[in-house]
Amino acid sequence: xxxxxxxxxxxxxxxxxxxxxxxxxxxxxxxxxxxxxxxxxxxxxxxxxxxxxxxxxxxxxxxxxxxxxxxxxxxxxxxxxxxxxxxxxxxxxxxxxxxxxxxxxxxxxxxxxxxxxxxxxxx
Amino acid sequence: xxxxxxxxxxxxxxxxxxxxxxxxxxxxxxxxxxxxxxxxxxxxxxxxxxxxxxxxxxxxxxxxxxxxxxxxxxxxxxxxxxxxxxxxxxxxxxxxxxxxxxxxxxxxxxxxxxxxxxxxxxxxxxxxxxxxxxxxxxxxxxxxxxxxxxxxxxxxxxxxxxxxxxxxxxxxxxxxxxxxxxxxxxxxxxxxxxxxxxxxxxxxxxxxxxxxxxxxxxxxxxxxxxxxxxxx
Numbered sequence: 001x002x003x004x005x006x007x008x009x010x011x012x013x014x015x016x017x018x019x020x021x022x023x024x025x026x027x028x029x030x031x032x033x034x035x036x037x038x039x040x041x042x043x044x045x046x047x048x049x050x051x052x053x054x055x056x057x058x059x060x061x062x063x064x065x066x067x068x069x070x071x072x073x074x075x076x077x078x079x080x081x082x083x084x085x086x087x088x089x090x091x092x093x094x095x096x097x098x099x100x101x102x103x104x105x106x107x108x109x110x111x112x113x114x115x116x117x118x119x120x121x122x123x
Numbered sequence: 124x125x126x127x128x129x130x131x132x133x134x135x136x137x138x139x140x141x142x143x144x145x146x147x148x149x150x151x152x153x154x155x156x157x158x159x160x161x162x163x164x165x166x167x168x169x170x171x172x173x174x175x176x177x178x179x180x181x182x183x184x185x186x187x188x189x190x191x192x193x194x195x196x197x198x199x200x201x202x203x204x205x206x207x208x209x210x211x212x213x214x215x216x217x218x219x220x221x222x223x224x225x226x227x228x229x230x231x232x233x234x235x236x237x238x239x240x241x242x243x244x245x246x247x248x249x250x251x252x253x254x255x256x257x258x259x260x261x262x263x264x265x266x267x268x269x270x271x272x273x274x275x276x277x278x279x280x281x282x283x284x285x286x287x288x289x290x291x292x293x294x295x296x297x298x299x300x301x302x303x304x305x306x307x308x309x310x311x312x313x314x315x316x317x318x319x320x321x322x323x324x325x326x327x328x329x330x331x332x333x334x335x336x337x338x339x340x341x342x343x344x345x346x347x348x349x350x351x352x353x354x355x
Binding site: 075100 | 127128130133134137141142148151152153154155157158159161162163164165166167172173174175183190193194198199201202204205247248250252255264337340341344347348
């Protein structure tokens with residue numbers, strides 16, 4: 001519950017940073033904060049009370065194969081959000097890099113990182 | 124002034140949207156049926172301890188193909204915005220002695236650690252995505268330490284392009300053949316012994332390819348950022 005609220009707060013803080021900051025780099029940092037918040041919300045939704053990570057090792061059961069599957073079912077959390085977050089972190093990194101590349105490009109053409117100097121792109 | 128009020132209203136609206144999620148949220152005591160099925164199937168069908176890897180590589184393999192495509196597009200976008208220059212202008216300061224010596228010792232170890240993470244993705248936490256990023260961090264260290272460090276752009280571009288197109292084609296083939304046969308089923312390789320490196324069918328193989336692709340893409344991304352980031 002606390003983790004979910006933390007994640008949602010991070011989303012709102014990131015969104016606020018994206019809306020109010022003028023510097024392109026700070027907008028991108030806001031996006032990264034929002035990205036982290038979304039990941040935290042996903043992990044919080046997948047949590048099951050008192051269960052451990054969905055990896056069958058000594059902490060879960062010593063059994064092997066199908067028997068381990070039967071015993072592990074009521075000892076681990078939901079693996080689907082973990083799988084989503086695992087890939088989303090790396091993709092978030094790549095998207096942040098893409099935005100930074102765009103910021104570099106804008107700096108080279110407009111010679112400024114201030115969003116207000118790109119008036120012609122407003123609509 | 125009106126702008127700040129509007130932004131404040133938007134944020135309040137967002138909080139209002141999230142409010143039902145917080146109020147109706149409860150932490151369940153038992154896993155739902157889908158998760159239980161995945162955990163059971165991971166151990167029973169695939170002989171694999173790590174249920175997260177089972178979801179990423181097998182049960183949701185097609186989604187992972189899509190995510191790899193997004194990664195590929197983002198990297199291609201960076202390459203499109205930042206042109207790679209043939210010659211460095213030589214404006215970079217060389218790395219310090221500590222960084223240079225440290226990178227010589229650490230970079231091979233970090234690369235081996237990355238390979239370890241993605242080959243053991245079916246047994247331990249991790250897998251292709253974190254492993255690839257760990258490998259790319261070794262290349263970042265080398266890039267920072269040596270001012271004339273460069274990759275063979277041809278090879279990296281070729282690897283990226285071939286694996287990118289290959290992944291998309293495999294995904295489309297899987298969609299076309301959906302329900303016809305066991306395409307994209309990793310059990311065509313032997314399941315092996317529980318908890319061994321060579322087990323769980325083709326999963327370690329697939330995850331190693333994902334790891335190599337993520338590593339190559341992230342390294343290419345770092346390279347384009349640094350070769351274009353300097354002043355002109």
